[in-house]
Amino acid sequence: MNARRPVAAPSDGGAARRAEILARVRANQPTAGPSPPLPVYDRALQVPLDTFAANLERMGGELVAVPDEGDLEDWIRRRYPQARVVCSATPDVAGTRSIASVSAPCDLADVDVGVVRAALGVAETGSVLLTERHLGINALGFLAQHLVVLLDPSSIVPDLHHAYRDPCFRDARYTLLLTGPSATADIEGVLVRGAQGVRSLTIIARAPRRSA
Amino acid sequence: MKRVDHAEASSRFISAKDHVAFHDRRLWDLRGKRDREAASIPEWEELRSFASAIKEHTLANLADYLEQFERNAIANGAHVHWARDAAEHNQVVLGILDAHAVHTLVKSKSMLTDECEMSAFLARRGIEVVETDLGERIQQLDEEPPSHIVVPAVHKLRADVARVFARTLGTDPDRTDVAYLAESQRRQTRPYYLKAEAGMTGANFAVAETGSVVVCTNEGNADLSVHVPRLHIASIGIEKVIPRIEHLAVFVRLLSRSALGSPITQMTSHFRAPRAGAEMHIVLVDNGRSERLGMADFWRSLKCIRCGACLNTCPVYRRSGGLSYGATYSGPIGVIIDPTFNLRKYSALPFASTLNGSCTHVCPVKIDIHEQIFRWRQVINERNQLPIVKKEAMRMAGKVLASPRLYRTAVKAAQAGLEYLPRTMIYNPVNAWGRQREVPPAAKQTFRDWYLEHRAGKKGTKA
Numbered sequence: 146m147n148a149r150r151p152v153a154a155p156s157d158g159g160a161a162r163r164a165e166i167l168a169r170v171r172a173n174q175p176t177a178g179p180s181p182p183l184p185v186y187d188r189a190l191q192v193p194l195d196t197f198a199a200n201l202e203r204m205g206g207e208l209v210a211v212p213d214e215g216d217l218e219d220w221i222r223r224r225y226p227q228a229r230v231v232c233s234a235t236p237d238v239a240g241t242r243s244i245a246s247v248s249a250p251c252d253l254a255d256v257d258v259g260v261v262r263a264a265l266g267v268a269e270t271g272s273v274l275l276t277e278r279h280l281g282i283n284a285l286g287f288l289a290q291h292l293v294v295l296l297d298p299s300s301i302v303p304d305l306h307h308a309y310r311d312p313c314f315r316d317a318r319y320t321l322l323l324t325g326p327s328a329t330a331d332i333e334g335v336l337v338r339g340a341q342g343v344r345s346l347t348i349i350a351r352a353p354r355r356s357a
Numbered sequence: 358m359k360r361v362d363h364a365e366a367s368s369r370f371i372s373a374k375d376h377v378a379f380h381d382r383r384l385w386d387l388r389g390k391r392d393r394e395a396a397s398i399p400e401w402e403e404l405r406s407f408a409s410a411i412k413e414h415t416l417a418n419l420a421d422y423l424e425q426f427e428r429n430a431i432a433n434g435a436h437v438h439w440a441r442d443a444a445e446h447n448q449v450v451l452g453i454l455d456a457h458a459v460h461t462l463v464k465s466k467s468m469l470t471d472e473c474e475m476s477a478f479l480a481r482r483g484i485e486v487v488e489t490d491l492g493e494r495i496q497q498l499d500e501e502p503p504s505h506i507v508v509p510a511v512h513k514l515r516a517d518v519a520r521v522f523a524r525t526l527g528t529d530p531d532r533t534d535v536a537y538l539a540e541s542q543r544r545q546t547r548p549y550y551l552k553a554e555a556g557m558t559g560a561n562f563a564v565a566e567t568g569s570v571v572v573c574t575n576e577g578n579a580d581l582s583v584h585v586p587r588l589h590i591a592s593i594g595i596e597k598v599i600p601r602i603e604h605l606a607v608f609v610r611l612l613s614r615s616a617l618g619s620p621i622t623q624m625t626s627h628f629r630a631p632r633a634g635a636e637m638h639i640v641l642v643d644n645g646r647s648e649r650l651g652m653a654d655f656w657r658s659l660k661c662i663r664c665g666a667c668l669n670t671c672p673v674y675r676r677s678g679g680l681s682y683g684a685t686y687s688g689p690i691g692v693i694i695d696p697t698f699n700l701r702k703y704s705a706l707p708f709a710s711t712l713n714g715s716c717t718h719v720c721p722v723k724i725d726i727h728e729q730i731f732r733w734r735q736v737i738n739e740r741n742q743l744p745i746v747k748k749e750a751m752r753m754a755g756k757v758l759a760s761p762r763l764y765r766t767a768v769k770a771a772q773a774g775l776e777y778l779p780r781t782m783i784y785n786p787v788n789a790w791g792r793q794r795e796v797p798p799a800a801k802q803t804f805r806d807w808y809l810e811h812r813a814g815k816k817g818t819k820a
Contacts, residue, residue: 163439166643170420170595173651177417181410183603186400200620250585251551269610270621283584283632287577288550305606305621314602315567318433318630319584322609325623327577331492331508333515334383335535340491341543342577342624 186306193268193301194350201271204325205338206346213351217295221258224347225291228257234281235262237295237354244281253282259289259343262353263296263323264313269304272324273348276317283319287342292326298350358702360744361684363709367677370512380512381676384669390618391666391719398610407607409723412660415599416650422565422598423641429568433630435637443473446642450475450557450590453638454484457588459554463546465572465579466490467559468506468663469592469642472685487549489578491542498525504679506686507616507665512678546578556582558628560593561662562608563639566601569629570639573612573622580626589631590638595646596659608662611721616664649697654732658693660722667716667726673709682706689716693729696737704742707733765805772799 190196198208211220217238221231231240232253238260247253261280263273273294280286302308305322313320327342338344371377395401415422427437438453440446446469454462462484470476476486476497488497492509496502499521503509510518515533523530528541550556558579562571570591572579583589599608613622631637650656668674668688679687684695684703692710695703707730716726737743743751757763775796802810 159439162441162445166439166441166595166641166647167420167423169643169647170423170650173647173656174419175413175417175650175653175656177413178410180414180600180604181407183407183607184403204619204621204623254547254551272621272625277632283580287581287584305610306603309602309606314569314605314627314629318628318632320627320629321580322621322625323623324621324625327575328623329491329539329576330617331490331495331510332513332518332535332538333379334386334508334511335515337536337539339543340539340576340578341489341546341581 194298196268197266206325208348211349225258230256231258232256233260250284253288256289258291259285260293263294266296266301267308272322275321276313277319291345292343293347295349297352363705366681370678384675387669394614394618425565433568438640440642442644446473447475447478461485461553462555463487463549463553463582464557469594550581550585553586555588556586557590563598569627572626575623587635592640615666615721666719670715670719689726704737775799
């Protein structure tokens with residue numbers, strides 16, 4: 146390993162570099178028309194949840210039906226019998242570890258199952274929308290071996306045009322459109338699920354508990 | 358600088374028959390999936406027009422949008438740096454890493470950092486750079502550049518990967534099943550996320566109105582690189598800016614459908630501000646882009662969203678492999694971008710095309726790729742960058758094609774030649790069309806002779 150050489154601080158000459166780039170860009174900019182207004186593609190979805198489920202399945206995720214009165218803790222235990230650490234970031238599920246008790250992302254490395262609640266679903270792609278508020282600690286959505294996401298079926302929007310109107314994109318620090326588990330097809334195009342992040346993604350359609 | 362000889366380099370790729378056949382099939386399969394996805398969206402062509410118009414508008418007002426992006430990113434708590442070229446980019450990144458005493462950097466895919474040859478630069482200064490995308494990692498461990506902008510190791514077969522991993526990761530050399538190989542990389546990479554002091558990403562889009570950096574991946578490696586270490590560096594080419602959040606819907610709907618034929622990437626991640634207790638640094642890089650912006654015939658190449666659809670559809674790319682282009686960007690988009698970096702070095706690349714126009718046809722942002730390829734050929738000829746054999750052949754062809762009489766004589770002579778000449782007269786180094794293939798048999802009758810016999814002068818036909 147080579148010795149580390151001291152280097153100029155990155156701010157040195159930064160203002161001059163910035164000015165030079167912007168001046169060159171301004172001098173060379175072509176002319177083009179205004180940015181076109183975008184239409185809204187309003188399609189009437191008979192059952193948004195069905196479209197959502199079909200597209201999610203294509204992307205390797207699974208929508209499961211758990212009866213509204215069904216016990217989620219019990220369902221998770223039966224679904225992941227080997228799981229030792231179930232870390233939840235939603236009041237709907239207690240799990241074995243609350244995200245509030247975790248101080249650093251690294252401490253999530255041993256999580257078997259993460260449980261979160263999504264802001265909304267996108268029928269067109271089968272995506273769910275999550276922010277730091279939903280994940281508690283962002284790494285929960287990636288370091289966990291498996292992820293369970295609760296989704297209110299009434300929050301499903303038809304397509305990405307609708308999804309991008311959500312205020313999360315303007316006020317959350319981090320916003321994720323998650324569509325299925327982590328996956329790769331980098332070797333011969335053979336699909337492998339569980340590339341670097343979660344090995345499986347399970348969505349449970351369920352409205353949040355009334356707080357009142 | 359030595360000229361990249363695409364034909365010579367691709368002959369090495371072509372000599373491995375199994376590889377070429379697979380490569381061709383795999384990429385054509387991606388093209389087919391792209392077609393099915395495009396056909397499933399009624400407004401597909403409209404989305405392409407919007408994407409093109411948004412990009413052209415942005416590039417025409419790029420300086421304003423860059424300033425808006427910078428202003429918002431700083432307001433969000435990010436640090437913004439500017440780099441005029443690759444060397445400055447690497448210095449800026451090194452400066453940030455040194456200031457944070459970083460020894461290990463986990464990074465997700467970024468064509469820009471490849472363009473800047475950043476990893477080698479940092480490695481020479483004692484920083485361990487770990488590519489975390491599976492395809493990029495395979496290429497890094499094999500000390501080869503990526504051969505495709507979306508699927509970096511697409512030119513390798515599973516046995517090749519097994520050999521690389523056995524040598525570098527200590528996997529079982531006899532196990533070539535893909536799940537085992539991918540799992541081995543997952544397990545080997547995971548500890549790096551936990552110990553690295555910094556993570557790096559590129560950007561698919563940078564949104565001016567919010568200062569957000571948007572990264573699209575399937576493996577989750579970009580998110581792991583950002584969310585576990587406390588320091589995130591995003592290197593972004595200045596052409597990646599788009600004005601508004603609502604524009605993301607257009608581009609995200611097009612990107613993965615064009616790239617892989619899937620409706621969206623598994624993760625579409627929007628990094629607007631650093632998480633509490635973490636730092637986010639953005640490096641805006643020019644490296645020739647502002648100059649390209651001023652090229653009347655070529656500025657539209659800056660609309661590219663790096664989906665790779667033009668590579669997948671290109672018959673030359675599919676049969677010659679990305680490495681034969683000898684450049685960071687290969688395939689049709691590479692052919693029109695690379696000469697702006699170095700005209701002499703990449704002067705052969707615009708000839709690695711049949712000008713069939715398929716690239717233009719599938720481009721989600723409607724770049725006139727094949728027309729730019731043709732225009733580059735003219736520029737290369739004007740600047741005297743053509744090899745002598747090609748120049749002479751084209752000069753003769755130009756004379757012959759300009760004169761109907763000479764043309765007819767030449768066609769007759771070629772017909773006779775193909776039939777009666779000894780093989781060495783046809784299959785020799787001067788005739789590029791006789792390399793690596795049999796010249797098809799000449800038709801017994803020319804179209805002109807057939808036309809004169811059947812149609813010319815007959816009643817009811819147009820002359």
